[in-house]
Amino acid sequence: MLITSVDNKKIKDYVSLKTSKGRKEKGLFLVEGSHLCEEAEKSGLLQELLVLDKMKLEFDTNKEIIYVTENVMKKISNLTNIPMVIGVCKIKENKKIEGNHILLLDNIQDPGNIGTIIRSAKAFNVDTIVLSDDSVDIYNDKVLRSTQGMLFHSNIIYDNLTNVINKLKKENYLILGTDVNNGTDVRDIKVDKYALIMGNEGHGVRKEIKEICDKNLYIKMNNSCESLNVAVATSILLYELNRSNHE
Amino acid sequence: MLITSVDNKKIKDYVSLKTSKGRKEKGLFLVEGSHLCEEAEKSGLLQELLVLDKMKLEFDTNKEIIYVTENVMKKISNLTNIPMVIGVCKIKENKKIEGNHILLLDNIQDPGNIGTIIRSAKAFNVDTIVLSDDSVDIYNDKVLRSTQGMLFHSNIIYDNLTNVINKLKKENYLILGTDVNNGTDVRDIKVDKYALIMGNEGHGVRKEIKEICDKNLYIKMNNSCESLNVAVATSILLYELNRSNHE
Incomplete structure (x- = not known):
């Protein structure tokens, strides 16, 4: 799938994750860049990946990949230089104190x-x-x-x-x-x-x-x-x- | 002295100190807020103070005080909430390694x-x-x-x-x-x-x-x-x- 419009419903949902309110409502958060996405994948919290059109991921994953254009990536990213990949992750609700x-x-x-x-x-x-x-x-x-x-x-x-x-x-x-x-x-x-x-x-x-x-x-x-x-x-x-x- | 216009020559000079280039050219830099201005005063690097109109300084100084209006302070400050005072300090050129x-x-x-x-x-x-x-x-x-x-x-x-x-x-x-x-x-x-x-x-x-x-x-x-x-x-x-x- 390739998304080219910033008005796409899915993209609007991701943009809402840039605020604390949006993250709480949806139970999701974003991570930017290959290193953090890979760590998210390892931890099992990664749900979905947004990858810049025509780019190749630097790590293995079986998660869904959505390709997006530069303008869409720019809309979702918090960085001045947009990343090649953004990961959508699930917020883990911890409630138990563990360890000494x-x-x-x-x-x-x-x-x-x-x-x-x-x-x-x-x-x-x-x-x-x-x-x-x-x-x-x-x-x-x-x-x-x-x-x-x-x-x-x-x-x-x-x-x-x-x-x-x-x-x-x-x-x-x-x-x-x-x-x-x-x-x-x-x-x-x-x-x-x-x-x-x-x-x-x-x-x-x-x-x-x-x-x-x-x-x-x-x-x-x-x-x-x-x-x-x-x-x-x-x-x-x-x-x-x-x-x-x-x- | 009270300066009310952001087009004032002195104010334009201070605004230029927000960039590295401006600081190097003039040999001056700015510090914002009472705590840093007081430390600058103690160190002997403080040259001049810009104080928000009608405000009172929280420390003693014999340096020149220029009062400015809120819009002027806003133009010079880097902070979202403008400070009560900004200090103009001299860049000290160190060249000597001291100590062990x-x-x-x-x-x-x-x-x-x-x-x-x-x-x-x-x-x-x-x-x-x-x-x-x-x-x-x-x-x-x-x-x-x-x-x-x-x-x-x-x-x-x-x-x-x-x-x-x-x-x-x-x-x-x-x-x-x-x-x-x-x-x-x-x-x-x-x-x-x-x-x-x-x-x-x-x-x-x-x-x-x-x-x-x-x-x-x-x-x-x-x-x-x-x-x-x-x-x-x-x-x-x-x-x-x-x-x-x-x-």
């Missing part, structure tokens, strides 16, 4: 930060990521690009963090916050079962959540620097927690 | 990554950052915002990296690269005088530079994850190198 290493993200807003954190969480063996309900939508195209495909291999849940923390406390997870002034050096802690909470770029973790942390961590650094980027701070903490578990 | 901890960045292109790296470099006691001549312009507004003002307290140079490395080698700096497969665990290295080289987001460090590294480093992580975001990887390596120097 949990990362809780309280109202993180920057898509690049969320994506980078998801990528690092995979690298440092986090089992489940829980995002507060007011966090940025992870199916946003900028988040997807920053995860470098790691989203497809992660267990990610949206929930009310206070409820989640109370539940985790009962199951003996150590609840870890951060405190630049009075925290424990992250290198000095050894813990098997933890939930690390990281907060919003500007305001940090909200007060009612901060109060129920069991322990606050600190990253050793030059005092003249007030703080690190939240994706960097999260990554260093996870890196250290991961090492403490494997050494 | 040098970070070399080979063709990093994402402004957010560069800004985040500059912020982390300050936190982990890097003395000088050298950017390859083809790296992104650090006076780009997105870089400035991501540094959180740390740019004003950093020694940053643009230069040809091969020449710089050859010079550093003669001065007994250990030249450190990265290698995911055959590198040395960064935690196992102790070095006082080093130059760490980090490469482009997509292509890594260019071949001719990789070849002259004395040692390659590695960050311990889950094998299923191909790589980390470059700002995260740089930050973890600097964090470890900084600790090895202070423990």
